[in-house]
Amino acid sequence: MKKVLSVLSVATLSLSLLLAGCGSKTEAPQGQTGNAGGTEGAAPAPAATARVGMVTDVGGVNDNSFNQSAWEGLQKLRTDLNLPEGNVNFLQSTSDADYVPNLTQFVKDGWDLTWGIGFLMGDHLKKVADENPNSKLAIIDAEVDAPNVESVLFKEHEGSFLAGVVAAKMSKTKKVGFVGGVEIPVIKRFELGFEAGVKAADPSVEVIKIYTGFFDKPDEGKSAASQIYGQGADIIFHAAGGTGDGVFNEGKNRKSKGEDVWVIGVDKDQSLTFGDDITLTSMVKRVDEAVHRVSKDVIDGKFEGGKIVWLGLAEDGVGLADTSTKNVPADVLKLVDEYKEKIVKGEIKVPAE
Structure with missing residues (x-):
């Protein structure tokens, strides 16, 4: 048992x-x-x-x-x-x-x-x-x-909710994206939590979602990111393992051409790998x-x-990377802390399925 x-x-x-x-x-x-x-x-x-x-x-x-x-x-x-x-x-x-x-x-x-x-x-x-x-x-x-x-x-849904709050408050186009790997329960928790956070912070922001079906194909991630950025999104959150490397590659390419786009990393503080110039924040799993x-x-x-x-958040098992302060304004991070407190207290139930 x-x-x-x-x-x-x-x-x-x-x-x-x-x-x-x-x-x-x-x-x-x-x-x-x-x-x-x-x-x-x-x-x-x-x-x-x-x-x-x-x-x-x-x-x-x-x-x-x-x-x-x-x-x-x-x-x-x-x-x-x-x-x-x-x-x-x-x-x-x-x-x-x-x-x-x-x-x-x-x-x-x-x-x-x-x-x-x-x-x-x-x-x-x-x-x-x-x-x-x-x-x-x-x-x-x-x-x-x-x-x-x-x-x-x-x-993951609890930490991803906070990433969604950041995305909604930071988006200038009112469109953000989510790139998933294989559509399995753990990745759905990322997606659902992210979308719930976006809608809580700003119901008018659209969330564009694509599942690549892979965790190990950066080219698929790059293609998915290209589609989402192409539809007007300026921030993409990925939960796709190695496939997510392609999301960063596409974001960096567009950034180098003057586009004001960002990527939200996952699992680790991905600014340490891909740089602060493209990583808005990361939803870390410890x-x-x-x-x-x-x-x-x-x-x-x-x-x-x-x-x-x-x-979860109460156990400090998930959360936003400490380096979030580099690109996310203090007022947005204050709002994130307020939402975190409500989740920990049970005042907000983040959907997981």
Whole structure:
């Protein structure tokens, strides 16, 4: 049976995330078999030999988005615990056919924890977990009902609402856009939250939406952005993983020709990758901190298999990047804070489906 965190537990998780604070290796995991014992009351893995593996979705580890953020969380774990370099590793997936083999490779090699990154991996990770009940697994963005899996999900709709408020107040054309990757529940939360924020801040602003169907095709993102900018939008929010790189490319191209356009980044502070000249703000998901915390729990013998963790504005799991102050005026950010407070208090219910 699933164990859902109480409000108090989630708040505790949030605090631990805050206190807790891109790779290019693609070779198969190597090394001796580690601790892959039971999930309840398991002895902690010796810190010097603990091993944590991660399987990316098709966006790849350098997607400038949630796969990369997850990998950065593991790299920080290695640094914090002074683990040998090979004790954190990843396998990249080029299609969904790679999910089960990649997950199974870490599990069969006895890694202490195996991460699956992304909603699309949910059923595949469930299969591996059921077939290997003594293994420990965790997943981002999907809910897997298994006693040896910890699921971490985010209330993307809440953070995206704030991005929508910024877009509505900053748009000069009264048209903004949304570019999604694959139309799955997690991406719908981004879309619905964004549109709700736009309409709350200014009901007269039009939202133009395009789903590309991909998380790993920048050319599709560039094409979608071209269509949306071409219809008069001046701000685009993307939730498309590596496909979103193309949204930035199109925005930069138009900016260089004198067009006053912007992109709102996703998952990470994408101004650090694409620059302040095109990134209006970013809706960040603290995937790195969640991955770091759960992984350290396993090493400390505190793994909580079967638990489902939801992180939203109240838990500081989502929000706007700190660098928003560079391009977003203080009065707009003040309005954002007011909406955030109402959401946290439950005065505003942001649609998620």
